[in-house]
Amino acid sequence: MENIFSDEYFMRKALQEAQVAFDRDEIPVGALIVSQNKIIAKTHNLTETLTDVTAHAEMQAITSAANYLGGKYLKDCTLYVTLEPCVMCAGALYWSQISRIVIGASDEKRGFRSQLVKLHPKTQITEGVLAKESTELIQKFFKDKR
Amino acid sequence: MENIFSDEYFMRKALQEAQVAFDRDEIPVGALIVSQNKIIAKTHNLTETLTDVTAHAEMQAITSAANYLGGKYLKDCTLYVTLEPCVMCAGALYWSQISRIVIGASDEKRGFRSQLVKLHPKTQITEGVLAKESTELIQKFFKDKR
Numbered sequence: 121m122e123n124i125f126s127d128e129y130f131m132r133k134a135l136q137e138a139q140v141a142f143d144r145d146e147i148p149v150g151a152l153i154v155s156q157n158k159i160i161a162k163t164h165n166l167t168e169t170l171t172d173v174t175a176h177a178e179m180q181a182i183t184s185a186a187n188y189l190g191g192k193y194l195k196d197c198t199l200y201v202t203l204e205p206c207v208m209c210a211g212a213l214y215w216s217q218i219s220r221i222v223i224g225a226s227d228e229k230r231g232f233r234s235q236l237v238k239l240h241p242k243t244q245i246t247e248g249v250l251a252k253e254s255t256e257l258i259q260k261f262f263k264d265k266r
Numbered sequence: 267m268e269n270i271f272s273d274e275y276f277m278r279k280a281l282q283e284a285q286v287a288f289d290r291d292e293i294p295v296g297a298l299i300v301s302q303n304k305i306i307a308k309t310h311n312l313t314e315t316l317t318d319v320t321a322h323a324e325m326q327a328i329t330s331a332a333n334y335l336g337g338k339y340l341k342d343c344t345l346y347v348t349l350e351p352c353v354m355c356a357g358a359l360y361w362s363q364i365s366r367i368v369i370g371a372s373d374e375k376r377g378f379r380s381q382l383v384k385l386h387p388k389t390q391i392t393e394g395v396l397a398k399e400s401t402e403l404i405q406k407f408f409k410d411k412r
Contacts, residue, residue, distance in 0.1 A: 172329050173338050173361035174320075183318050192319050207383055208361065211354025215319035237353055237381060 125157045127222050131249045134200040137164040138257055144169060148257045151177035151201040153185040153194065161185040177201060178209035182216050194218040202254040204231035214240045223247040224254035271303045273368050277395045280346040283310040284403055290315060294403045297323035297347040299331040307331040323347060324355035328362050340364040348400040350377035360386045369393040370400035
């Protein structure tokens with residue numbers, strides 16, 4: 121039997137969160153944290169709503185998952201995020217020692233890799249999962265703004 | 267008449283916050299955000315208390331100051347922080363476009379400068395203000411832990 125809990129399965133749920141952000145007039149980025157195939161955090165960008173530059177989807181997901189787990193370190197957890205994390209979020213992910221990060225679209229301008237920021241040695245990366253869908257949503261957002 | 271609102275004046279208040287963190291068994295880092303000589307945020311590291319790697323003094327100060335100002339951008343604001351910000355906090359400070367950062371002690375291992383992370387072009391840095399006091403408090407914390 122096929123495992124329904126594929127990276128694409130979870131990234132599609134993260135994209136649904138990005139769509140919620142879009143509908144709230146926020147830059148559409150969504151994130152999930154999954155532990156043992158269970159979604160323990162589901163968040164989207166809220167920087168405008170909260171008037172807070174730190175309210176990226178990933179930051180909220182880290183806080184929320186740690187709260188669920190009762191511990192600071194996100195061992196055996198995977199972050200699914202529709203856009204490559206920025207420097208701030210990569211710095212937070214470093215501290216969290218998260219096991220794995222699955223990225224949708226790359227962010228060549230503001231992504232952590234363009235700034236050569238390193239993740240924790242314990243953290244594995246998978247990228248390009250539903251990248252097209254994520255990119256299209258972000259492009260639609262900025263096109264509508266013009 | 268001498269201006270009492272010197273960098274040392276505010277850094278001493280940030281050090282008082284670091285002492286509060288120390289007394290709570292947190293790595294002793296304190297921060298203030300000042301706008302027009304008024305303290306609009308006063309925070310200390312709470313990562314253990316909140317079980318949250320994102321609860322650095324600077325992150326809380328950014329959120330708190332933006333809440334006070336009713337806007338995301340920390341224009342004409344100065345952050346006083348007793349220890350050089352990490353990559354996460356520097357990334358957040360970038361997004362905030364804060365005008366100025368005054369640093370106490372340098373953090374050669376985890377500070378943002380060792381990772382070559384850039385702040386916003388609008389942000390000026392002053393460093394080494396009461397660095398000795400900050401370093402001594404941190405060293406005392408880790409010595410007591412051993």
